[in-house]
């Protein structure tokens with residue numbers, strides 16, 4: 001996504017400016033062309049020569065330059081995207097009010113390309129109402145904000161205000177660039193295991209980590225899709241991933257069925273409870289009351305509901321099996337999905353929570369394609385490739401089972 005793209009990296013005057021050198025390096029490694037613009041304060045924290053050596057061109061620091069009569073508009077027109085990392089409180093304030101009195105803010109203001117801002121500052125500065133007002137304004141104006149994270153800050157402090165990880169910033173830059181083979185497509189993904197309350201503190205759950213669904217959401221976003229991720233698990237941050245947090249099968253069903261109305265592809269990777277307590281207790285169950293009688297009832301059939309939609313997305317189901325995947329082949333036929341991803345969660349490397357997965361692709365006619373053990377990110381990429389072939393009416397795949 002970044003290969004061949006022209007990225008302007010704006011650096012402003014915070015301690016985290018030294019990390020901008022690493023970010024520049026990562027962007028270059030991804031194949032991007034990078035030019036740097038720095039505030040004067042930034043040059044107190046990281047040497048312009050360092051950035052010149054990494055990117056192959058000298059950073060712009062002064063607006064009134066001898067070589068270029070208008071460096072900010074030159075950079076702004078050149079850029080496919082601009083990223084300001086770190087973005088100081090002062091620079092956020094300038095951008096929120098349209099003040100363009102230095103090389104970084106003038107470049108951002110002169111540009112019509114997407115802009116990513118990665119704030120970094122002490123917690124007190126970040127939490128000031130003024131800074132929060134500026135951030136709200138910048139979001140409303142269409143800027144993409146990444147971070148800040150919670151963690152160690154300069155001077156031994158700890159808290160919110162730490163620059164987001166440079167790799168995550170690079171990912172965000174890739175995320176705001178237009179293009180990609182799923183550009184203009186809406187992808188709906190579910191992840192994690194549902195939790196069905198027994199009482200306010202206890203639930204019936206499962207061991208799903210959400211990693212497979214997260215990998216699919218990120219892979220789809222990287223290909224340019226607008227992704228809705230309905231999840232019970234911690235979600236990845238990506239500018240093109242909208243996260244809807246849910247807990248129960250009922251909540252997941254409502255969110256999925258609504259989002260499916262304008263989705264092009266739906267990948268249902270969550271582990272959804274088949275049964276849930278019919279009457280969860282309003283207060284905590286007590287040991288003294290003896291073992292409770294928990295009556296279970298069926299949960300909504302999310303996949304079935306999607307399959308029954310009049311105008312439905314391309315539908316991908318997941319089946320976690322234990323031992324044989326025969327039941328998954330029946331499920332693919334019964335549910336009317338376009339593709340089913342089955343895995344044996346008792347197999348080595350495919351357990352819940354693992355970073356790898358060995359899956360079998362089941363097509364509607366019951367034919368199967370066993371894929372070798374690979375990382376969940378690799379499964380996600382290959383799955384999207386496979387879906388593209390199927391959606392374009394290409395080869396329906398595997399040998400009959």
Ligand SMILES: Cc1cc2nc3c(=O)[nH]c(=O)nc-3n(C[C@H](O)[C@H](O)[C@H](O)COP(=O)(O)O)c2cc1C
Nearest residue numbers: 012013014015039041042088089090091120121122
């Ligand atoms: C040692 C030191 C560290 C600083 N670190 C930060 C910081 O992390 N974030 C921030 O917003 N401002 C920080 N500041 C304050 C900025 O440098 C100051 O607001 C400056 O005017 C920012 O200018 P600029 O946005 O034009 O680069 C720091 C100042 C000093 C002296």
